[in-house]
Amino acid sequence: MFPLRDHNPSLRTPFVVYALIAANVLVFLFTLSLGDDVRALNALYVNYALIPAINDPLTYVTSQFMHGGLLHLGGNMLFLWIFGDNMEDEMGHLPFLAFYLAGGVVAGIAQTLSAPGSEIPMVGASGAIAAVMGGYLLLFPKARVDVLIILVIFFRIFPIPAWIVLGAWLALQTFSGISAPGDAGGVAYWAHVGGFVAGLVLALPLWQRLGGPGFWKRTAGRPPHAEARYRYSPTSIPNVRRRR
Numbered sequence: 001m002f003p004l005r006d007h008n009p010s011l012r013t014p015f016v017v018y019a020l021i022a023a024n025v026l027v028f029l030f031t032l033s034l035g036d037d038v039r040a041l042n043a044l045y046v047n048y049a050l051i052p053a054i055n056d057p058l059t060y061v062t063s064q065f066m067h068g069g070l071l072h073l074g075g076n077m078l079f080l081w082i083f084g085d086n087m088e089d090e091m092g093h094l095p096f097l098a099f100y101l102a103g104g105v106v107a108g109i110a111q112t113l114s115a116p117g118s119e120i121p122m123v124g125a126s127g128a129i130a131a132v133m134g135g136y137l138l139l140f141p142k143a144r145v146d147v148l149i150i151l152v153i154f155f156r157i158f159p160i161p162a163w164i165v166l167g168a169w170l171a172l173q174t175f176s177g178i179s180a181p182g183d184a185g186g187v188a189y190w191a192h193v194g195g196f197v198a199g200l201v202l203a204l205p206l207w208q209r210l211g212g213p214g215f216w217k218r219t220a221g222r223p224p225h226a227e228a229r230y231r232y233s234p235t236s237i238p239n240v241r242r243r244r
Contacts, residue, residue, distance in 0.1 A: 003082055003165055004157065007144040008223035010085035016097045017084040021077050024125055027065045028073050049121030052112040064104040066123035076125045082145070083129070083136045086223045090139060091206060103131020103198045110194020114177070122188050127195035130173075134199025137166045138207050142221030170196050 034040045046054075050063035067073040088096040107127020136143070141163040149156050170193065177189035207215065218224070 001165070001168065002148040002150065003079065004146045004148055006082055006086070006162070006223075007146070007159065007227040008086060008140070008225060009228050010089035010223075011225050012089050014085040014088045016088050016093050016100070017080060020080060020084075020097075020100065020125075024065050024067065024073060024077060028067050028070075031066065045121045045123075049123045050108050050112070051121050052116050052118045054119075055112060055116075060105045060108040061101060063108065063121075063123050064101070064125050064128050067125070068123055072124060076129055079129050080125065080132065083132050086140060086143075087132055087135050087203075089223070090210075099135065099199075099202055100128050100132060102202060103134075103195050104128030106198035107131065107188075107191040107195030111188045111191035114190040122191065124188070127188065127191040130192045130195030131199030131202065133166050133169070134196040135203035135206075136199075137163060138200050138203045139210075139215075140219075140221060140223050141216070143223060144227070 031041075031044065034044065045051075045066075048059055048062040049066055050056075050059040067076065084096075084100075087099070091099060104125070104127045107130060108122065111122055111127070141161070143162040144159040145162050145165045146157050147160045147165060149158060173189050173192040173196070176187070177193055180189065211218065
């Protein structure tokens, strides 16, 4: 189940989302530029990745901009693009940036508490993006999200309410975190859970200022502007009939 887009693009330009994506891409390109220089790569990860056993406060922020591979980067940036623009639209640019970074810090703390002696470097924006997803769930639970469902050879896109998509994602992270030790499997599950919960809590004051349940009634649980109309263009590939 892979989210592709929501149905409510932001009304204003999401400058912070653009800047965060650009920063993550630039850091990844810098990492690639080090090539096979093991000494330089080790220094980069020791100094800027979050290593629970070292517990350097600076790395709770710097690790949010590092990624372990192209798929890791691409998946995180896609989730940030889908859910971040409406959060920035509702919060404002600088408050959204503070919200994003704070969520990432809490995510790092959650992962450190789950395996305080771990020497495995933790990198990635997923904890901060999980906070964005938690805030999105609180503010826009009924927003429609296009999700690609893949079952072996079955591929289909379905519009699904955000509360189902995000609730299922949180349940999967929680189950995976309980099933595996804190530093096993190469995925920081408790960072995801911690970031998501942080996003819910940090977005509560905004939700209350907007009217709480009354905000949901006014907006039907969706971003407070009209949905985009997506049209699927027919393929240009002609149909070919099989001869008998």
